[in-house]
Amino acid sequence: MQYSSQAVAKPYFIAAIGLFVGQILFGLILGLQYVLGDFLFPEIPFNVARMVHTNLLIVWLLFGFMGAAYYLVPEESERELESPGLAIAMFWIFLVAGALTILGYLLVPYAGLAQLTGNDLLPTMGREFLEQPTITKLGIVVVALSFLYNIGMTVLKGRKTVVSLVLLIGLTGLAVFFLFSFYNPDNLVLDKFFWWWVVHLWVEGVWELILGSILAFVLIKTTGVDREVIEKWLYIIIAMTLITGIIGTGHHYYWIGTPEYWQWWGSVFSAMEPIPFFMMTVFAFNMVNKRRREHPNKAAVLWALGTATMAFLGAGVWGFLHTLAPVNYYTHGSQITAAHGHMAFYGAYVMIVLTMISYAMPMLRGRTAANSNKSQVLEMWSFWLMTIAIVFITLFLTAAGILQVFLQRMGENPLPFMVVQEKVALFYWLREIAGLVFLIGLLTYVASFFVGNDEPEAKTAG
Amino acid sequence: MSQAFTKAMARNIFYGGTVFFLLLFLALSFDTVSALPKRDNRANLTEAVAQGKKLWENNNCIGCHTLLGEGAYFAPELGNAFKRLGGKDGVMAFIKSRPAGGIPGRRSMPQFNFTDAQLNALAEFLKYSSEINSANWPPNVQG
Amino acid sequence: MQKNKYPPGDLAIWIFILAELLVFAAFFGAYAFTRLKNVELFNYYQMTLDRNAALLNTLALITSSYFVVRAVADIREDDSKGCKRWLWAAIAMGAFFIVIKGGEYAHHFSAGVTLSSNTFYMFYLSLTFFHFMHVILGMVILAAVALKVGRGGYSADEHTGVETGASYWHMVDLVWLILFPLIYVMR
Structure with a gap:
């Protein structure tokens, strides 16, 4: 860790993983x-869960x-964070507000x-x-603005790199579109x-900028490929x-009363x-193939490649499957x-956050570059368990959906x-089993933070 | 010596392309908003419909149902529920008759204990929703 | 060594050009497909279009492309002045296109035509307006190039930017050369 204020990322990452477990x-x-x-009816009805x-x-x-931004921006800008205190304060405000909302x-x-x-005062x-x-929601706006101020000032006062500028544009867009x-x-x-304008322009717009810049940062660090190439x-x-x-965005405007030219x-x-x-997949694999050094954190490289692959499958391929209007009419x-x-969110956003955590956490916990071999092996197991589980969840849901x-919706006698x-319950049972495997993968992931801590860091092989 | 593929050009395409397509999107959105009065059934957007929408939101109905295909996929589509359940009386009777403890072993809709005025507002909201021009979606009455 | 470089201009613009051509191709395909199913409707409303204006515009864009070719030829001879003149001439032809096309739109809009009027007008307005915006973008790009030429920013040795702008402009022209027969002429 080059700058002491990068340490504020740590609580953000820990909270993220904790809430992830709750989500699953x-x-x-x-x-x-x-x-x-x-x-659990009527104690926890479906809509609440x-x-x-x-x-x-x-x-x-x-x-x-936010954790990713707090970690990478000081390093990119080559200066300490504008206000680490503000970052910590906002962490607690966001955590408490989030916890109260869930409760x-x-x-x-x-x-x-x-x-x-x-x-009733402002129904949202x-x-x-x-x-x-x-x-x-107002709290989210306050947190987002303070966060943007903190990140923005650090970027503007320091070295301006493409990675940090793109991240800043993405985060600004996130805050602006939330206003809708x-x-x-x-x-x-x-x-x-x-x-x-909130939902689509987030996940199929500005969030992809955040995803791209985090991926670019991790690839620069782990492959040693020239920054110029990666930024291009x-x-x-x-x-x-x-x-x-x-x-x-127009693919959401087919059947909700909007004009038919959409x-x-x-x-x-x-x-x-x-x-x-697809370009992102080609890019990530290319950069790793052209790597100029062997980074000892193999798990982080695996997560980065996984992100590029699964984002393409989940967001790209599974999105394309039902995006054309004549198909979408039925699906x-x-x-x-x-x-x-499920696959798009996991492949694009869950995995990019886990990529960043995988890359940064060893340094945040006092290692120089990577966790011990033992810990990394367990982390890579969790990668495969979660990724394969999400593939099967997606396949079972797709089968259920086709049926x-x-x-x-088709045929002479459509059923209620x-x-x-x-009739499709079998696939829901299979999905639930795949979900259990996902949970096992997630618990393995959490466990990887607790094993091999007293063992030496992994060294680059060959 | 020039490069085949320069960062400056990639940057220009990013900024230029983004501004270009954002402007195009705004132009189309402007056209959409001005074309909506013919499609969105706003003539029938009464006080009761507005109250019904608020009840729909305040009880998080979208956490189980879809409305015009958007929401959760746990319970039936409601954009055409007005037609499927046989009009206003059908809608009101269905919501009113849900058992408080649920139906054993099955997915159940909660009993919300709505007043008659509230049931009326919800039915009006679903009637208004069913008359929005949704380009013939859903494909059939089953939603 | 510059002169034989292929493709001309910056490779990044070719990725953009390919993506744009893909979008236009998809739209053209959709138009042709829909027209087959609604031949009478399309024939009827195609008659309401101003073919003469479109023909004038076709000539304007072809001429502008020629001017752009001359501009590239001049900079290869290290003639910045000539290059700059041809570029502004091309931009002027683009402006001519915008004015004529704007007149057509004004005519349609005053007749109450919108994207929602019917399927033909939906395609007509979508395709031509999308192209219209490309002409404007192309003019902005050519103007940026022309200004840099004026500042002496390019030479016979280094003029990738001129080629890049020229490539983009030719794409805009090419799309119109397909659009014109497809929408105005073919009946």
Whole structure:
């Protein structure tokens, strides 16, 4: 670790991993509720568990992004963080606000939480992924602004690299587009139209900039390839991301009351969205092949390559499967959407945060470059367990989705929703088993932080 | 000696392309917002519909259901529930009759103890939603 | 050594050009496919387009491409002044295109035509407006190149930027050469 203020990243990463475990536990509850409908009913109804599952995901990814930024920006800018104290203060504010929100979901009926937090003053609750009470949303804005100030000042006063500039643009976009979560008109179509300005322009827009810059940083550090080369790739990849992804928003505007030309605009541009992901895969493997040194942290390199591969599969391939309007007409809002969501989020965002944690954590814990061999072996086991588990979760959900579409939406005698759900239950059971494997992988991952700590650092082989 | 592929050019394409497509997106969004009155059924957006939407949000219905295909995939699509359940009376009777303890072994909708006025508002909201021009989606009445 | 470099200009612009051509190709394919299913509707509304204006615009873009070729030839001879003049001439032809096309749009909009009017107008407006924005972007790029030429930023030895801008402009021209027969002429 070159700068002492990079240390503020550590609590962010620990919180991220802790919330990740929570997210997966609730995922398993949800998976069980899919097959045992009355499981935990009415104590934890499905909608509450799902809200916890998705909100924890978003919050822990944000913790991960912030931790990543606090770690990489001082190193890129070649100066200490503008205000480490502010970073720590914001950590606690965000953690407490997040914990209170989750407890609110679990302990108070949602309508009561809405009343308690004065949702009537500025109604923003009750929309998918934006279920947080308005006051929590305001808290997120405060945290995001302080964070941007902290990162922005460090970047502007220090060495400006492409990696830190792209990260800053991505984080600024994240904060700006979140503001649309405060717009909630009575008109359902307008509500949905601008809701996507948060959701799509986050995950298929500015978040990919954050992903790209973190990946570029880790590749620069672990491969020793010339910064110029990597930054060139970074620019061209994120250029393609936004060129395809901004108009690609149109693939959400097929069936929600918006004009029908979006079926063409959305199909054409979102069909191109796999291109930047494919370029990212080629880029990552190329850089690792051209590496000028063997980095002792093999686990981090594995995570980086895994991110590039799984992001392409999950976001690129599984996204393309149902993005064309004539296909989407039948698959919209089915288990196919769920399949894509799981692999895309894992492949792109979960894995990039774990890549960064894998790279930075050894230094944050006092190592010079890498963990011991024993620890890394366990971490790589967890990589394979989680990644293979998510592939199977995706495959089972895709199978369930294809059957669902076939039975419920096509053919002469379409069957009712619940009848179809029972017919595809086998795949939900298989998904739950794959989910258990994922949990085992995650626990292995956590365990990798506790083993081999008294053993020497891994050395580069050959 | 010039390079075949320069960082400056990659940077220009990133900034230029982003601004270009952002402007195009804004232009299309502007057209969309001005074309919406013909499609979004705003003529029938009454006080009761607005109240129904708020109830829909305050009870996090989207945590189980989809509405126009967006939401969770645990419970049936509601964009056309008004038609599927046979109109207003059907919708109100369904929501009202959910057992508080759930149905053993099955996915159950909670009993929300809505007043008649609230049930009416929810039904009005689902009626309004079902009349939005969604380009013939969903494909059939099963949603 | 510069003169035989292939492809001309910066490789990055070719990635961009390929991506753009892919988008246009997809749109053209969609247009052709939809037209086959709605021949009568398309034939009927194609009659409302101003073919003469489009022909003028075609000539304007071809001429501008020629000017750009002359500009590249001049800089290869180290003639910055000539290069600059040809570039501004090309930009002027682009401006001519914008004015004519703007007149066509004004005519359609005053008749109440929008993207939602019908399938033909949806494609007509989408395709031509998308191209229209490319003409503007191309002009911005050529202007940036012309200004740098004016400052003496390019020479016979180093003029990748001129070639890059020229390549992009030819792409814009090429797309129109497909657009024009596809939308205006073919019936």
